[in-house]
Amino acid sequence: MPRGKYTNHKGRNRKFTSPEELEEQRKQEEIKQKWRKEHGGESSSEEESGDEKSGSGSSEDSDSEGDHPVKAKGVSGLIEVENPNRVVKKNKKLTTLNNLGGEGEKPQLSRREREEIERQRAAAAYQKAHAEGKTEQARADLARLAIIRQQREEAAKRREQEKKAKDEVPKKR
Template sequence: MPRGKYTNHKGRNRKFTSPEELEEQRKQEELKQKWRKEHGGDDESSEEESADNKSGSGSSDESDSDEDHPTKAKGVSGLIEVENPNRVVKKNKKLANLNTSLGEGEKPQLSRREREEIERARAAAAYQKAHAEGKTEQARADLARLAIIRQQREEAAKKREADKKAKDEGPKKR
């Protein structure tokens, strides 16, 4: 026992079933199920079997094709025909119809945000193209700035060359 005021009681009473006990329980369940099938003690299965026997020889084909109606109706739904507008009946689509409906000229419906995002991308691409061609005001300003800088660099290069020539000619004259 730990000394002190606070003790933890978790896990003290845990008991694990051995694999042999689990196997024995499984065998017992199988025997019970077998006995119920032989003696007709299972209520749900006996009702389903009797319903199948009453319907006739082609009952398995009819029950497979008619999956909308459950075998055992709950509550009043067996007595009253009710159409629930919220119930979505899953309809199987044929692959041929699915491919033709998607492939033909219908564009997928886009949300407002998606449309706006596409428009922004198109506008940005158009602006970049116009900017590269020099048609925007910002492009014109950039080109003017570049022309001024080129002119200044050319003047500086000419001045350096003139200074260099002057230095080279100075010692030659002496």
């Protein structure tokens, strides 16, 4: 029977785990849990408290509770996916944080960040020089200010002379 032009490849390469493999994995997990209980640790106390709460539950129920305390909804509980792009937040030791802070090592900056910092420094230096009158623009501004002050002083003198002249005119009459 011909399949035609379009073929569907879904389900052709499915691989099912055999019951023997599943049983072997379960036994390995039980061995690991026994070893943890014998050697003691933080996880063993949690498992024991979980066993006490479950009471007369089967061993498979206690295994699933120890591995996955919160049950995921839907298919996400069955599939374990490792996302390569996910950044896991790592806990830092206090000693390493103190060493980094004390030495004062600068973090590696990108080219744009370095250029931006350099631009800010240059602008601050220019402002400082401008305030001290050392730049060409500052000199030009100061010269302009001096001319304007001189003109204002002359205008003020003229106004005073005109006032005096007006005051003298009534006195003469």
